[in-house]
Structure formats: structure tokens, C-alpha cells
Amino acid sequence: xxxxxxxxxxxxxxxxxxxxxxxxxxxxxxxxxxxxxxxxxxxxxxxxxxxxxxxxxxxxxxxxxxxxxxxxxxxxxxxxxxxxxxxxxxxxxxxxxxxxxxxxxxxxxxxxxxxxxxxxxxxxxxxxxxxxxxxxxxxxxxxxxxxxxxxxxxxxxxxxxxxxxxxxxxxxxxxxxxxxxxxxxxxxxxxxxxxxxxxxxxxxxxxxxxxxxxxxxxxxxxxxxxxxxxxx
Amino acid sequence: xxxxxxxxxxxxxxxxxxxxxxxxxxxxxxxxxxxxxxxxxxxxxxxxxxxxxxxxxxxxxxxxxxxxxxxxxxxxxxxxxxxxxxxxxxxxxxxxxxxxxxxxxxxxxxxxxxxxxxxxxxxxxxxxxxxxxxxxxxxxxxxxxxxxxxxxxxxxxxxxxxxxxxxxxxxxxxxxxxxxxxxxxxxxxxxxxxxxxxxxxxxxxxxxxxxxxxxxxxxxxxxxxxxxxxxxxxxxxxxxxxxxxxxxxxxxxxxxxxxxxxxxxxxxxxxxx
Numbered sequence: 001x002x003x004x005x006x007x008x009x010x011x012x013x014x015x016x017x018x019x020x021x022x023x024x025x026x027x028x029x030x031x032x033x034x035x036x037x038x039x040x041x042x043x044x045x046x047x048x049x050x051x052x053x054x055x056x057x058x059x060x061x062x063x064x065x066x067x068x069x070x071x072x073x074x075x076x077x078x079x080x081x082x083x084x085x086x087x088x089x090x091x092x093x094x095x096x097x098x099x100x101x102x103x104x105x106x107x108x109x110x111x112x113x114x115x116x117x118x119x120x121x122x123x124x125x126x127x128x129x130x131x132x133x134x135x136x137x138x139x140x141x142x143x144x145x146x147x148x149x150x151x152x153x154x155x156x157x158x159x160x161x162x163x164x165x166x167x168x169x170x171x172x173x174x175x176x177x178x179x180x181x182x183x184x185x186x187x188x189x190x191x192x193x194x195x196x197x198x199x200x201x202x203x204x205x206x207x208x209x210x211x212x213x214x215x216x217x218x219x220x221x222x223x224x225x226x227x228x229x230x231x232x
Numbered sequence: 233x234x235x236x237x238x239x240x241x242x243x244x245x246x247x248x249x250x251x252x253x254x255x256x257x258x259x260x261x262x263x264x265x266x267x268x269x270x271x272x273x274x275x276x277x278x279x280x281x282x283x284x285x286x287x288x289x290x291x292x293x294x295x296x297x298x299x300x301x302x303x304x305x306x307x308x309x310x311x312x313x314x315x316x317x318x319x320x321x322x323x324x325x326x327x328x329x330x331x332x333x334x335x336x337x338x339x340x341x342x343x344x345x346x347x348x349x350x351x352x353x354x355x356x357x358x359x360x361x362x363x364x365x366x367x368x369x370x371x372x373x374x375x376x377x378x379x380x381x382x383x384x385x386x387x388x389x390x391x392x393x394x395x396x397x398x399x400x401x402x403x404x405x406x407x408x409x410x411x412x413x414x415x416x417x418x419x420x421x422x423x424x425x426x427x428x429x430x431x432x433x434x435x436x437x438x439x440x441x442x443x444x445x446x447x448x449x450x451x452x453x454x455x456x457x458x459x460x461x462x463x464x465x466x467x468x469x470x471x472x473x474x475x476x477x478x479x480x481x482x483x484x485x486x487x488x489x490x491x492x493x494x495x496x497x498x499x500x501x502x503x504x505x
Contacts, residue, residue, distance in 0.1 A: 055381045152276050
């Protein structure tokens, strides 16, 4: 199957999981990246890209009305872009880090745009409730209920369209930039997957700032260090 | 009261299941299977005026004919449940179960006032939503994702599978079990049930904190292996900056700023060296 089509179909399905409250959590970036890797023929690369994005957002907890970025679409975008751009003949394998950076930057944009799109949807989707009220007033209850389920198609379509647009425009752009900027600039970025997860570690630290949980965080940290010390 | 019922579970009664009870479960599944499936799509039409009102109606809809009193306006019943509803994701099923229970009793002629149904629905929604959202969003999901990320760092899929299994165990238990409990107990879903909910909360929270510490330590070990002391120092700086900025900036902005800074650090570091 065409890689753009398969990635877009996957994104549509994951948007359903994320937005419909099915919420099996397969839409988390680490899962989405892995699934995108499977459909694009490189699960290991997909898992790595998805895991880096996931690790950066580890401590993000939707409490006190904090808006959640659309990480489902971001997860598919980062994996699809990095796998397809690396497959492109123009990209030197040494520019892997640069490809990951560009894919991550794009996926952050997709995640933020997905959030804005969803907020817009929330301000408008009351028309479905109003229409359902009208139908219920006429005694057409099953049709009113069907209106609710018709919104599933909209969530799927948004995920599909956003990902298709991002992959179609993003792969040549990422491959082009990575091909043009190679060598000295691109090489040091290979260490990005080692350093970027520290962002998530910091937010996890903030999440566990209490006395008991802070102690347990420290205990986990020290346990690893002690094990490594005794092993060496 | 708790001591009188030591074998009672949270979602289902503990102990051996009698054949009669097993038969009644099969009948329950036939009667409520449709509503249980609908529970999983409740937030699909979420909007900022009635939130999940239409989603709630879609769960109640198969019961309209059974819950309307003879001679009573079914349309009025439908309109009542098309209003505002916000019980979060995981335990809205319990609220739906309670409402179906009360509406059916009312349809049978028991003295259950419409106002009573509305007030129970509103009160339970806020209590159960707060309890479940904290357990899932602040404890269980961070724990599972931390395990998944640790294993992914070493190229393994095991953590991913463990995360999905752990999360979905509680997810299905809360949503299907919550609905069944609501149907069974009706407005009795209250203090004792809420108190028994997620008794493992402290354990999961502790494990999440411990796993986060393990994750941070492994990152430092990997950073030392990849780039020596320079990477360890930068990692510590990024970690501290993320912890500080997470409370000040929007999360996606914090991530973007720190990711860009890390890339600049790597490029400048190479040029300088």
C-alpha cells in the first residue's frame, strides 16, 4: 500500500482512539510510533522516534484544565517523517539525528495544531446536540443517537487529512533539508535521542515533588546507581 | 458496614459464582451489551456547552421505551438526558448505570422523583470524575509510559505491552465494572463504593515515582556513555529547566524551547571542540 495512505489511515484510526474516548492508549506517541513503523516497514525506527517524542512529554498530566496537545497525530507524524525521509536516496544515513530533529519539530507543530483544531471543534460541535434535541422532540431517538456516532467519522477524517498533508509536504522538505545540511552540522545531532528524554525526566521530577513521592523518586534513582556501582 | 461485607469487591462480588448468578449474568450481557459498547464513545461529540450530554443520551437511548412510564411522554425523558453531562471518561459508565437503574425503578412505579435522579447524576459525576481522573492521568498513565519509555530506550517492545496491559486492565474494569455496579446498586453507589475505589492508588503512585527515578538515572548513565561529563551536565540542566518551566509555560512550548536548546548545544559543542 502507498506509505502516505497507510500512515494516514493509521492516524485516522488513532485519532478515533484519542478523541472518541475509546482510549485504549494505542494513540500515545510510543505506541503510535511503533504502529507507524509497522505499517511503513520499520518498527524499530518507528518505536525510537515515537519513544523520543513520548519521553519529552512524560510528565504532561491533563489536570486543572490544561489543554492536551494532540500527541496521537504527533506520534504518527514523527515516525512517518523520519522513516520515509531516511528512506529517501538524498539523505545520508549520518544525518539521522538531523532527520529526527526536523521530524520532531514538525510533529510538535502537528500536536499544537491538532489541539487548536480540537478546541475549534469543541466550540462548534454543539450543533449536533441542538439537532439531536430537535430529533428527540419529534420522537426520532435512534436518529438523534446516530448523530452522536456520526462525529466519529469527523475525528477519523481530521486525523487522516492532517497526516496526509504533513507526510506529503513534510517528507520531501525534511529529506531536502537533511540532504543540503549534512556533515559537520548534522553529525552531532545523532546524540539527540540520548539528551531529549531529559526534558521528560524534569517534568516527571516536578510531578513527584511531594515528600513521600520525592523520596521514592530518589530511591529509584539511587537504586540504579548502586546496582551499576556494584556491577562495575 | 464494611466489616459486615468483607468479601465484597469493588466492581463485582468476590467469591464463587452460583449457576443461577451466572445465568443472570448472561441475561445482563444480552440486555446491556449495546449500552456497554456505547460507553466507549461517550466523548465523541464533546462540546463546550453541554460537554458529553449527547454522548450520555446515546447510552441511555436503548432504554427509552423501557424507562418511560405508561402514558408518559418519552420525548420528555429523552430531553432530560440530552442536557449538560460531565463525568470524565472512566467512571461516567457508573453514573450511566445508576441513572438507568433509577429510571427503570421509576418506570416500574417506585417513588423515585425526577429531581432526585438529576441531583444524584450531578453529584456522582463530579465525585467520580475527580477520583478516576487523578488515578488514571496522574498515576497510572505516567507509570505505564515511564516503563514503556525505559524499555524502548533499549529497543525492547516489552514495556509497551506491559503499559497497554496495565492501563487497559484498569480501563475496562472501571468502565464495564462501573456500569454494572451502577446498575446493581443504583443510588447506593456512594460513600462506601467511592471509598473502595482504586485502593491501590498509593501503591501505583509510589511505583510511578520510583519508576521515574529509575528512568532519570538510566538517562544519566546513557548520557555519560554517549558524551561523558558534558552530556551529564547538560542533561541535569535540561532536567532542572524542564521541572522549573513546566509550571510557568505551556507544556508544548517548554518542550520546543528545550529541544531547540539541546540541538544548539550539540552543534555549538562540536564546532567549539
